Amino acid sequence: AISSPPFGFLTDSSQVAIYRGYLGSTLEQLGRYPEALHHHRRALAIAERVFGPQHPNTAVARGGLGRALAKLGRTDEARAEFEAAIAARVSDTMSVTERAIESAGLDTADLGGLTVLLVGGSSRMPLVGRLVAEQLKLPTAVDEHPKHPVALGAAHWAALSSCGAS
Numbered sequence: 001a002i003s004s005p006p007f008g009f010l011t012d013s014s015q016v017a018i019y020r021g022y023l024g025s026t027l028e029q030l031g032r033y034p035e036a037l038h039h040h041r042r043a044l045a046i047a048e049r050v051f052g053p054q055h056p057n058t059a060v061a062r063g064g065l066g067r068a069l070a071k072l073g074r075t076d077e078a079r080a081e082f083e084a085a086i087a088a089r090v091s092d093t094m095s096v097t098e099r100a101i102e103s104a105g106l107d108t109a110d111l112g113g114l115t116v117l118l119v120g121g122s123s124r125m126p127l128v129g130r131l132v133a134e135q136l137k138l139p140t141a142v143d144e145h146p147k148h149p150v151a152l153g154a155a156h157w158a159a160l161s162s163c164g165a166s
Helices: 014-029 033-050 056-071 075-103 126-136 148-162
Strands: 116-118 140-142
Touching (some): 075 126, 116 126
16 A cells, blocks of 8 residues: 655655655556545645745646546646646746737737737647737637647748758
């Protein structure tokens, strides 16, 4: 039987947060979802204290908790954890997008009437579409095959690179 390790005085250690997450993932693979949920919750609590709420290790712990919640059929809670896990990175992406618009000498008001086409795997995440629409004040659309434009762009760049163009 897998039981809680004797962490004792190490309850706030960064390693304990990571190992708790590993234990939660192992329990998930064994189909022991309630136990996995317990360890993922502990991993997240420790990660938030040790690393802070925006740290990538905290996001990983949140993702583990979201996975366990999803396995238990608690989809609303799982979605909230997944969205919280990626919120900081999505916010960073939005800042870069706004800077790109500004560096082009434009304002979001200049983009009126346009629709933002979301591509890539994260474009299917409701949080991404919602934040883009809210921050840019523009409607969004998701490509039917959101990974295809990314692959085509990579192929185009590779073709240009191979012939010396940039």
